Amino acid sequence: MFRSAKKAGENRTDPTARLAVVTAIGRLLPHGWKDLFFQLSLWLGFGLAYQVARGMADQNPLEAIQNGVKVIDAERTFNALVELDIQRIVLHAGDWAIEAVNVTYWLSQFPVLGISLLWIYLFRNDAFITVRNWIFATNLLALVGYVLMPTAPPRMFPEHGFVDTLAASSAVNHGSGLVELASNPYAAMPSVHSADALIIGFAMATLVKSRWAAALWTLWPTWVWFSVMATGNHYWLDIAAGVGVALVAGTMVAWAQERRLSPSPALYRCGYRRW
Numbered sequence: 001m002f003r004s005a006k007k008a009g010e011n012r013t014d015p016t017a018r019l020a021v022v023t024a025i026g027r028l029l030p031h032g033w034k035d036l037f038f039q040l041s042l043w044l045g046f047g048l049a050y051q052v053a054r055g056m057a058d059q060n061p062l063e064a065i066q067n068g069v070k071v072i073d074a075e076r077t078f079n080a081l082v083e084l085d086i087q088r089i090v091l092h093a094g095d096w097a098i099e100a101v102n103v104t105y106w107l108s109q110f111p112v113l114g115i116s117l118l119w120i121y122l123f124r125n126d127a128f129i130t131v132r133n134w135i136f137a138t139n140l141l142a143l144v145g146y147v148l149m150p151t152a153p154p155r156m157f158p159e160h161g162f163v164d165t166l167a168a169s170s171a172v173n174h175g176s177g178l179v180e181l182a183s184n185p186y187a188a189m190p191s192v193h194s195a196d197a198l199i200i201g202f203a204m205a206t207l208v209k210s211r212w213a214a215a216l217w218t219l220w221p222t223w224v225w226f227s228v229m230a231t232g233n234h235y236w237l238d239i240a241a242g243v244g245v246a247l248v249a250g251t252m253v254a255w256a257q258e259r260r261l262s263p264s265p266a267l268y269r270c271g272y273r274r275w
Contacts, residue, residue: 030125039121039132050139060150064186068152071189071235072160082236083154083229084161090230091163098165104227105166109193116200124207130253131203135196137249142192145241151189155232165231190241191234197224198246 029036075081090097113135121128155164201220208214228234 030122036121039128043117046136046139050143061152061186064150064152065156067149068154068157068188071151071237072154072157075235075237080236083232086226086229087163087165087232090165101227101230102166104224105193105231105233108197108224108227113196113200116204120203120207127203127207130257131199133253133256134199134203134246134250137252138195138199138246139192141245141249142187142190142195142242145190145245146184146187149189150184150186151238152186153188153233153238154229154235156185162232166233188234189238190245191228191238192242193228194221194225194234194239194242195246195249197221198243199250 072081075083090101117128117131117135120131154160154162155167156162158164198221201217201224204220205214205217208217225236225239228239229236
């Protein structure tokens with residue numbers, strides 16, 4: 001028995017055995033370990049560059065406050081400042097409702113996005129490049145919006161009745177060290193939370209096999225939109241702008257793919273025909 005245990009322990013530490021395990025796992029990946037590490041490094045590089053550029057866009061707090069006031073005034077002009085009503089409903093519902101929207105706000109942007117992309121990469125790899133490029137393009141267009149129109153979120157206007165639910169009841173908030181370092185407080189317009197939720201919700205709803213799962217993913221963007229307003233982080237105009245950016249980015253990605261897949265005029269001259 002002791003010899004068997006010793007032998008098992010040796011197998012676990014045997015470099016050849018470990019290499020065999022790594023190789024076996026690599027065969028299960030769509031394109032092997034090399035492509036997985038490439039995709040991860042691409043996301044890491046994009047994320048770092050995006051955060052640096054987003055931080056550089058945070059150069060004029062006064063303009064951001066003024067733009068936030070303009071958004072509030074514009075919504076009031078059309079009697080459409082619905083964010084206050086949404087916050088009132090959540091606050092009166094109790095701690096469970098507040099915690100639900102708080103958790104949704106924190107999880108929707110990175111954990112849900114990251115896990116969904118990993119699932120698509122592993123199990124629906126044919127769609128991965130399209131979804132990845134769609135998210136890349138959306139975030140880059142949103143970055144242009146942050147530079148052109150830095151906008152303070154509703155939570156920065158308590159005098160108008162807004163409440164920062166994250167600061168009031170969440171252990172992790174915008175004042176936390178890592179969050180404060182990695183975020184731009186004046187990046188409300190457009191809402192990347194809303195744009196990415198739309199992309200992931202649409203992609204997952206079309207890729208999962210279960211009808212129940214597809215239905216839940218179809219509802220995901222609406223829930224995220226509700227949550228970002230309930231937490232005081234976005235106006236509904238931010239959400240509308242985020243949806244618009246996502247649609248423009250999706251159109252750009254589809255056009256680029258069609259151009260890439262279309263045969264060149266030289267092929268037509270050689271007798272190639274598309275059926």
